[in-house]
Amino acid sequence: EGKVEENKITKVERTGELTGTLKLVDCFALTGRGYVITGEVESGVICVGDEVIVIKEDGNEIKAKAVELQVFRDVIESAEVGEFVGVLVDLEEKIEITNRDKMEVYGKQETEQ
Numbered sequence: 794e795g796k797v798e799e800n801k802i803t804k805v806e807r808t809g810e811l812t813g814t815l816k817l818v819d820c821f822a823l824t825g826r827g828y829v830i831t832g833e834v835e836s837g838v839i840c841v842g843d844e845v846i847v848i849k850e851d852g853n854e855i856k857a858k859a860v861e862l863q864v865f866r867d868v869i870e871s872a873e874v875g876e877f878v879g880v881l882v883d884l885e886e887k888i889e890i891t892n893r894d895k896m897e898v899y900g901k902q903e904t905e906q
Contacts (some may be wrong), residue, residue: 803857805846810864812900813837817847820890827860828887829879832896839870839898845882850893857882859898 817832830847838846841862847855861881862869872878882894 802852803854804852805854807846807897807899808844809898809901811837811901812843813839813894813898814898815839815880816892817890817896818877818892820888822887823881827881829863829881829886830888830890830896831877831879833877834872834874835895836874837898838871839878839880839901840842840874840900844899845880846897846899847864847888848895848897849888850891855884855888857884886887 800847814836816835817830819831821829835859837861839862841859843859845857845859847857849855853860859880860883862872863879863881864872864876869878
């Protein structure tokens, strides 16, 4: 109790409601485009334009936006549970992903009529 944390854990603010989660696999650079984070949708849905938060095994969090989604090289608008998806994100630098990392998805809350 009460010991000082040497490496501070970065937590980010969430906006909107949690609309999905992904179990992450990898992160790689797409030349001229940015960084793609790959993983399997575990719950809910992820859509283009959603805010995503990568939660590292150590508790650190990195916030980004889902710029584009791809499944087997097809560009898609959304991915659902069980789909393996590549998420192009607007990050400045690559993040190392381990298989214990997760992604939370905070979707836009408009309800379609």
